[in-house]
Amino acid sequence: MPAVSMLKCRRHVNLLRVSFRKASSFDIDTVTADYEQRTHFASQNYRRKGNVFRMVLPPPNVTGKLHLGHALTVSIEDAICRQNRIQGGIAQWLPGFDHAGIATQAAVEKELFKRKGISRKDLSREEFVKHCQDWSEKCSTEIRNQLTRLGATLDWDNSYYTLDNNFSSAVTSAFCNLHDDGLIFRGKRLINWCPSLSSALSDQEVDRIDVPPDGLINIPKTNSREMRQVKVGTMHLIRYKFTDSNDFLEVGTTRPETLFADVALAVNPNDQRFSKYIGKLVYSPVDPSRKLPILADSAVNPEKGTGVLKITPFHDPLDFAVAERHEKEIDDANPGILMSNKANCIDSAGRLENTGTDLDGIDRFEAREKVIKLLSDYQLYGGTIRHTGAQVNICSRTGDIIEPRLMEQWFLDVKDLHQQAKDLIINQKVIVKPSYQTHRLLDWFENTDPWCLSRQLLWGHRIPAYTSAGSNWVVAKSESEAREKLSLDDNSSFRQDEDVLDTWFSSALVPLVTLGWNGSTDLDLSDVPIDVMETGWDISGFWVARMMAMHLRLTRGTPPFKQIVLHGLVRDSEGRKMSKSLGNVIDPLDVLDGIGQEKMKERILESSLAPAEKEKACADIEKRFPEGIPRCGPDALRYALLKYDVMASDVPIDVASMATEGLRFCNKLWNLAAYYDQLKTKCRTRKDVDTDRSVDEWLLSRFASTVAKVDEHMKAYELHLALSALHSFVTSDVCDTYLETTKQAFWSEDVARIEQARSTLQRVLQPTFVQLSVFMPFVSELLYERMFSRERGSILFDVVKPSLFFFHRNEELDQGMKLLLAAVAATRSIRSKLQLPANLVFNGILAIEDPSLMIDGATLKSLADDVTSIGRLSLSHVVYGKLNTEERGLMALPVAGHNASIWLKIDENSRSEFVDCLKKQLEKTKSRERQFLEKAESYSEMQKKPENLAKTSALKKLQRKAEQARQVAANSSDEAKRIELIIAEQNS
Numbered sequence: 001m002p003a004v005s006m007l008k009c010r011r012h013v014n015l016l017r018v019s020f021r022k023a024s025s026f027d028i029d030t031v032t033a034d035y036e037q038r039t040h041f042a043s044q045n046y047r048r049k050g051n052v053f054r055m056v057l058p059p060p061n062v063t064g065k066l067h068l069g070h071a072l073t074v075s076i077e078d079a080i081c082r083q084n085r086i087q088g089g090i091a092q093w094l095p096g097f098d099h100a101g102i103a104t105q106a107a108v109e110k111e112l113f114k115r116k117g118i119s120r121k122d123l124s125r126e127e128f129v130k131h132c133q134d135w136s137e138k139c140s141t142e143i144r145n146q147l148t149r150l151g152a153t154l155d156w157d158n159s160y161y162t163l164d165n166n167f168s169s170a171v172t173s174a175f176c177n178l179h180d181d182g183l184i185f186r187g188k189r190l191i192n193w194c195p196s197l198s199s200a201l202s203d204q205e206v207d208r209i210d211v212p213p214d215g216l217i218n219i220p221k222t223n224s225r226e227m228r229q230v231k232v233g234t235m236h237l238i239r240y241k242f243t244d245s246n247d248f249l250e251v252g253t254t255r256p257e258t259l260f261a262d263v264a265l266a267v268n269p270n271d272q273r274f275s276k277y278i279g280k281l282v283y284s285p286v287d288p289s290r291k292l293p294i295l296a297d298s299a300v301n302p303e304k305g306t307g308v309l310k311i312t313p314f315h316d317p318l319d320f321a322v323a324e325r326h327e328k329e330i331d332d333a334n335p336g337i338l339m340s341n342k343a344n345c346i347d348s349a350g351r352l353e354n355t356g357t358d359l360d361g362i363d364r365f366e367a368r369e370k371v372i373k374l375l376s377d378y379q380l381y382g383g384t385i386r387h388t389g390a391q392v393n394i395c396s397r398t399g400d401i402i403e404p405r406l407m408e409q410w411f412l413d414v415k416d417l418h419q420q421a422k423d424l425i426i427n428q429k430v431i432v433k434p435s436y437q438t439h440r441l442l443d444w445f446e447n448t449d450p451w452c453l454s455r456q457l458l459w460g461h462r463i464p465a466y467t468s469a470g471s472n473w474v475v476a477k478s479e480s481e482a483r484e485k486l487s488l489d490d491n492s493s494f495r496q497d498e499d500v501l502d503t504w505f506s507s508a509l510v511p512l513v514t515l516g517w518n519g520s521t522d523l524d525l526s527d528v529p530i531d532v533m534e535t536g537w538d539i540s541g542f543w544v545a546r547m548m549a550m551h552l553r554l555t556r557g558t559p560p561f562k563q564i565v566l567h568g569l570v571r572d573s574e575g576r577k578m579s580k581s582l583g584n585v586i587d588p589l590d591v592l593d594g595i596g597q598e599k600m601k602e603r604i605l606e607s608s609l610a611p612a613e614k615e616k617a618c619a620d621i622e623k624r625f626p627e628g629i630p631r632c633g634p635d636a637l638r639y640a641l642l643k644y645d646v647m648a649s650d651v652p653i654d655v656a657s658m659a660t661e662g663l664r665f666c667n668k669l670w671n672l673a674a675y676y677d678q679l680k681t682k683c684r685t686r687k688d689v690d691t692d693r694s695v696d697e698w699l700l701s702r703f704a705s706t707v708a709k710v711d712e713h714m715k716a717y718e719l720h721l722a723l724s725a726l727h728s729f730v731t732s733d734v735c736d737t738y739l740e741t742t743k744q745a746f747w748s749e750d751v752a753r754i755e756q757a758r759s760t761l762q763r764v765l766q767p768t769f770v771q772l773s774v775f776m777p778f779v780s781e782l783l784y785e786r787m788f789s790r791e792r793g794s795i796l797f798d799v800v801k802p803s804l805f806f807f808h809r810n811e812e813l814d815q816g817m818k819l820l821l822a823a824v825a826a827t828r829s830i831r832s833k834l835q836l837p838a839n840l841v842f843n844g845i846l847a848i849e850d851p852s853l854m855i856d857g858a859t860l861k862s863l864a865d866d867v868t869s870i871g872r873l874s875l876s877h878v879v880y881g882k883l884n885t886e887e888r889g890l891m892a893l894p895v896a897g898h899n900a901s902i903w904l905k906i907d908e909n910s911r912s913e914f915v916d917c918l919k920k921q922l923e924k925t926k927s928r929e930r931q932f933l934e935k936a937e938s939y940s941e942m943q944k945k946p947e948n949l950a951k952t953s954a955l956k957k958l959q960r961k962a963e964q965a966r967q968v969a970a971n972s973s974d975e976a977k978r979i980e981l982i983i984a985e986q987n988s
Helices: 006-012 028-032 035-047 068-086 101-116 125-149 165-180 256-261 317-325 327-333 364-377 415-426 435-446 479-485 503-507 510-515 537-554 588-593 597-606 611-624 633-642 655-681 694-715 719-748 751-772 777-787 802-808 811-833 857-871 908-943 952-987
Strands: 052-056 090-094 184-194 199-201 206-210 216-220 227-231 235-241 248-253 264-267 281-284 287-296 308-311 381-385 391-395 403-412 431-433 465-467 530-536 561-567 569-571 650-652 842-848 873-880 891-894 900-906
Touching: 028 633, 028 777, 035 125, 035 777, 052 068, 052 510, 068 090, 068 530, 068 561, 068 569, 068 588, 068 633, 068 694, 101 125, 125 588, 165 184, 165 503, 165 510, 165 537, 199 403, 216 391, 235 256, 235 281, 235 364, 248 256, 248 308, 256 364, 264 317, 264 327, 287 327, 308 317, 317 327, 317 403, 364 381, 415 435, 415 537, 431 435, 435 537, 435 561, 465 479, 503 537, 510 537, 530 537, 537 561, 588 633, 588 655, 597 611, 633 655, 633 719, 633 777, 655 719, 655 751, 655 777, 694 719, 694 751, 694 802, 694 811, 694 857, 719 751, 719 857, 751 777, 811 842, 811 857, 811 873, 811 891, 811 900, 842 857, 857 873, 908 952
Parallel strands: 052 090, 052 530, 264 287, 431 561, 530 561, 569 650, 842 873
Antiparallel strands: 184 199, 184 403, 206 391, 216 227, 235 248, 235 381, 264 308, 281 287, 842 900, 891 900
């Protein structure tokens, strides 16, 4: 829909006049009709003049549909923005999409292989990029629709995409600026390499997992989308013979296939077992022409393996560090080996190379078995030893095992950047909420290893670096600038780096780009662009920390946001991580639209999971979703998500159950509106009517208190407490209490009282639905419009904040109502226990013994006239202090939670019926006592039987049952005595 002002929409949209009596229950289709227009109206709030509160949506990857974690993020952030707006603020919430280099390329490759049986290597760069562009456009359209269906009031007129022209310009400028500052450099370092992706990865894109007991894990096959099972974590013993004797050292390694790249052995200098060997030479088990020195280095763990470490510097970070410290000793033994290809034996596809044997070109795991066989043939293999606590690094995207490789890449020196950002948090220039999450950012900033920016992908921002034959690399903002820096004429050729930048580099520029910066724009960068940066804590380092570091540097000291708010990770109801292999991943659309169990299992069966995992996932679905997921709509889903403590580290969600609860709440709201509609039909006027009823004033007071509570909790980002306070007000105060006080007037057609009640409900419910729209916008907006005959979108103009309702606060009324409702609860309890008729009326005297509850008697009596009728209680008067009376036939009940009691007397006309009920209940109670005494005796007799005496467990079980039966009998006896006492008092 084109951008239009809300005022224009307000003038030209027709009024809604549909009666609730036409729809007896909550209707999702009615509520969500025109959802695009509704969310668009709300998002235009930022166009008003004034200070704008800004947030950005963490850009979803253009890789597919949203999951429940996205829905949680959207629900939280939308509620924060809506709360700002209903208090008169101006909020702009910016949406965006992340091109997600690795994730998108992997998704597109998978799709191409599935549909056409081709890989990216079968296409030119331009052809593959075009497929990625088409994919991202398709996914972004689907994601936008999902976000809108959730009620996200995003400003789509100012959306961003991390691979659009603005971002490309900003990324190039940022790279060049950081390079000019000496922070970006090209160097040869050991990096994480994913053979499946054929790309470098940052440390944060690598998962370190524990090796399972059987050592088997699934990884992709070489050059294939299919999976295979490999064994890892086994400690193999390899024998290295000394050059000056027939003795040997046994070395434990989990990677025999890397023996071809060994350059040394190392021991801990304090390990007395091996100190005598330091400085000696051994032969390589796979290349007798290579002599390896035995080094002394404190980095060697004497407790691991045999205590001797083989040094393979280009295939292990620890080995690389050891080799750097002992470069001269290694070079003396094998001159130039560290500069030759002999120190590298695994290529980019995970196959052996530079071995000088027929193993070249063989997959690393297949080669492992062949190397072991080769060593065994030469009696250089010593078998395996126990190896506990083994771990392996895998690619977080593909699941492939990472290969450390020495490569020339572009790096960002983050040491100073991290320190500057860290100081900002320590000095509370940027506040982190909840505060316990602060450590996540501080821990991230402690890591000052250079950030590897290069990715060997086709999809992403090409690195703005250029070179020509025989020249060094230059960094430039354009090809013309590069030509100038390379001192080339128009006829000379040069090339741009084929690699692309890590996706997080562009994502880190979101605050700058959304501010309008593209590298050349002349902007005032002294203003903080984002007020609240809200996201899940799992990307606090990947994204939030990097935004801080980059923004501070590029703006010369301006922080990118004022507050950081980190919510928890969505888990299933059993606390497990959402995982396709567990079958517990929930698509938000399945909650909105509903889905059957068979369809859920069908998706699992069509997935790429292994057969055993499919079976396990389907079994889990059968257990957790016996009826599937009912259609709940967006309001119920938002309710389900926001009812949990979203600021906890983990958010275990039983989404189907909680969304059903949300649906019931929607239906309650619908019924509330229907009752209000019925009240209106009995009114002579639609104008506000003055009221002097204390119960009306009480409801206004309760609403004022609720608004204050909601405001307090929202400011603390305790959204679950804010929603719970509002839910409690609607269900308990409005529906269960206030509406009940009006029904007698409704049934008797007391028009004057009905008009007072309708006016009171309008004063309360109109702002209530405005406040509720923060959490459940669709149902709130529709009911607001229908109940109060308002125009579509008019809810956006109502302001609700504590200061506007503070004057309604009345603590005396609140205390009085709590006391009276507790008294009513006491009478209901005795009515239920004694199984008394519903129409039996109690006459009562309320005795208040707590001095702090000295509520004005007239006020209390006024409230009581309306409230006590709910429990068929007629309160004759209130006594302050203990009740001293000679009157017979009174029955005293304690009022729970108060130092007070309610003294009940049965109406003379009902006394005979009351006593008859008591006698019937007495007989039932005595019968129950006899029944359980007999059970206790039976259990005691069973204990004496030989077969039970011989079994301790059986004997204890019978003893426990006998004791439980005696306890029930004793309780029944006490209850019978109380009933007999009441009967005696009534007959006196």
